[in-house]
Amino acid sequence: MxxxxxxxxxxxxxxxxxxCVGWQSTLSPQGPHAESLLRLIFAFAIVCALVWILVVAxxxxxxxxxxxxxxxxxxxRPREERRLGMLVGAATAATVVVITGLTVLSFxxxxxxxxxxxxxxxxxMRGYQWWWEVTYLDPRPxxxxxxxxxxxxxxxxxxxxxxxxxxxxxxxxxxxxxxKKDLIPGRDNAITxxxxxxxxxxxxxxxxxxxxxxxxxxxxxxEPPEAFDGWRRAQxxxxxxxxxSEEERGRGVFTxxxxxxxxxxRGTSASGSLGPDLTHVASRRYIAAGLLESTRGSFAAWxxxxxxxxxxxxxxxxxxxxxxxxxxxxxMASLK
Amino acid sequence: xxxxxxxxxxxxxxxxxxxxxxxLRLDPPVEAGxxxxxxxxxxxxxxxxxxxxxxxxxxxxxxFDLDQGKRLYDWFGCTGxxxxxxxxxxxxxxxxxxxxxxxxxxxxxxxxxxxxxGMPAFGRYLTTEQIWQLTGYVQTIGAYSAKTxxxxxxxxxxxxxxxxxxxxxxxxxxxxxx
Numbered sequence: 088m089x090x091x092x093x094x095x096x097x098x099x100x101x102x103x104x105x106x107c108v109g110w111q112s113t114l115s116p117q118g119p120h121a122e123s124l125l126r127l128i129f130a131f132a133i134v135c136a137l138v139w140i141l142v143v144a145x146x147x148x149x150x151x152x153x154x155x156x157x158x159x160x161x162x163x164r165p166r167e168e169r170r171l172g173m174l175v176g177a178a179t180a181a182t183v184v185v186i187t188g189l190t191v192l193s194f195x196x197x198x199x200x201x202x203x204x205x206x207x208x209x210x211x212m213r214g215y216q217w218w219w220e221v222t223y224l225d226p227r228p229x230x231x232x233x234x235x236x237x238x239x240x241x242x243x244x245x246x247x248x249x250x251x252x253x254x255x256x257x258x259x260x261x262x263x264x265x266x267k268k269d270l271i272p273g274r275d276n277a278i279t280x281x282x283x284x285x286x287x288x289x290x291x292x293x294x295x296x297x298x299x300x301x302x303x304x305x306x307x308x309x310e311p312p313e314a315f316d317g318w319r320r321a322q323x324x325x326x327x328x329x330x331x332s333e334e335e336r337g338r339g340v341f342t343x344x345x346x347x348x349x350x351x352x353r354g355t356s357a358s359g360s361l362g363p364d365l366t367h368v369a370s371r372r373y374i375a376a377g378l379l380e381s382t383r384g385s386f387a388a389w390x391x392x393x394x395x396x397x398x399x400x401x402x403x404x405x406x407x408x409x410x411x412x413x414x415x416x417x418x419m420a421s422l423k
Numbered sequence: 424x425x426x427x428x429x430x431x432x433x434x435x436x437x438x439x440x441x442x443x444x445x446x447l448r449l450d451p452p453v454e455a456g457x458x459x460x461x462x463x464x465x466x467x468x469x470x471x472x473x474x475x476x477x478x479x480x481x482x483x484x485x486x487f488d489l490d491q492g493k494r495l496y497d498w499f500g501c502t503g504x505x506x507x508x509x510x511x512x513x514x515x516x517x518x519x520x521x522x523x524x525x526x527x528x529x530x531x532x533x534x535x536x537x538x539x540x541g542m543p544a545f546g547r548y549l550t551t552e553q554i555w556q557l558t559g560y561v562q563t564i565g566a567y568s569a570k571t572x573x574x575x576x577x578x579x580x581x582x583x584x585x586x587x588x589x590x591x592x593x594x595x596x597x598x599x600x601x
Contacts, residue, residue, distance in 0.1 A: 298447075348499070348548035361498050394448035401494075403550040406451060 111289040113262040117309070120200050120265045120280045127196045134185060200266065200279065204245040207279065210238060211249045214257030214270040214292065217299040217400065218363055218376040223319070232322050233351070235363035236305045237371045241315035242282050250276040258294035261307050267293045282309035289377075298399035304377025325354030326366050326422050337418025340411045345403065352422065362402065369422045375400070387416035443572075445487040446478075449552055453478075458551045460528050467524040469532075475555075482559035483527060486572040492560025493574040495553055499545065501561075507577075508564040513542070516565040525565070530558045 116122040211222040221234045240246045252270035260267040265280035292303035329335045347357035353366040379385035393402040456474035463469050482488050504513030534554050537544035
């Protein structure tokens with residue numbers, strides 16, 4: 088019994104500690120927006136804690152105090168009445184002041200989050216059941232490109248994301264960088280954040296959106312501007328050329344079978360637009376919205392049986408021979 | 424005594440919690456079996472695969488499958504020729520006239536292999552399950568009688584009542600007079 092208790096206690100202590108750090112935590116802000124939200128959280132928590140302690144102390148005092156039993160209960164005591172009236176009045180006034188103060192604080196902090204910037208990097212994110220489509224916008228049409236489930240941003244530059252949804256309500260949430268914002272079908276939203284330190288931050292859909300809501304994650308990779316520009320240039324290119332005959336055959340299978348009906352690989356005849364753009368899929372860290380690391384084995388497993396790995400996903404199980412599967416997974420892994 | 428009265432109602436209420444089952448994954452042999460339709464020599468009408476009947480004709484009476492069919496109808500460009508059932512360069516479904524047969528097997532074959540009048544073959548782009556889902560949905564558009572299941576409602580404006588409020592029965596597979 089003793090060791091089990093100890094383990095339980097240890098786990099209970101580690102849990103809140105673990106949630107303070109890592110790549111997905113409001114408590115380790117990595118940009119001014121997340122920092123202002125954290126300040127707001129602390130302000131609310133401290134004020135509410137103080138009020139709670141005060142209320143409980145008063146209540147305890149009232150319960151402890153011995154009550155005098157009056158001989159004449161109906162006699163009027165104007166002085167005591169006035170004192171009580173003043174006390175209740177003061178408490179009401181304090182409540183109004185606290186609530187007004189917190190409202191103003193919250194208003195000021197939220198207004199700061201909405202400020203627009205001229206030099207912002209503009210993206211568009213669209214929520215699907217259950218993945219994120221990302222479009223990097225640019226005044227020059229030839230510099231616009233599509234990707235999915237992973238966004239790269241330069242540090243120190245504001246990022247403005249237009250949010251829309253294709254089917255049901257989703258919610259954009261990268262705890263380390265910004266607050267939540269819903270993606271609502273038919274009503275576009277926008278969110279702005281800035282990352283100040285390079286790093287990989289995890290985002291998650293924060294509005295229940297169906298069977299695979301939990302497997303609807305994405306990554307935000309903040310990197311120095313030079314690295315970001317390099318990444319952007321690489322993403323703008325067509326898919327890399329196939330080097331082995333296996334990859335070559337894989338491309339044939341991909342473009343001949345049902346894959347090409349939903350997915351685009353720029354530089355090949357595959358130009359479907361229903362599923363994620365796969366032009367540089369192997370350069371992304373995860374596939375299927377944070378479900379599996381993008382290795383050749385994961386590609387093969389995902390293509391062979393998507394409904395076992397992510398039940399309900401709209402990726403169909405396309406019947407392939409084992410040779411075809413091997414070739415296609417080699418082709419996928421080559422799309423760096 | 425009171426328990427005896429309450430219990431049946433409680434159990435009835437609990438039984439109502441069970442929702443319709445969704446088949447999210449077909450075993451590969453089942454899916455392969457679903458492809459084996461036996462068609463008449465003129466390409467119209469025929470017998471559905473044995474697996475299809477054994478599964479209980481899910482693509483005609485399962486709301487989830489009908490709904491998936493409705494998604495596919497938009498996703499794979501059916502609206503380009505058939506609009507939302509009203510027809511355009513392709514024939515309409517709403518009027519209840521089926522050039523190549525109104526039964527599921529005929530519709531399945533129309534989608535999978537295409538038809539001479541200009542319908543392209545979609546067998547290459549869709550899996551067998553998806554073709555069946557699409558078949559079930561397409562059939563609801565021109566149905567003569569209401570089905571027991573319906574796909575979810577449209578977000579767009581609609582030109583007709585939703586799918587489960589199909590026109591009154593005219594008799595088995597009998598097209599309305601023109």
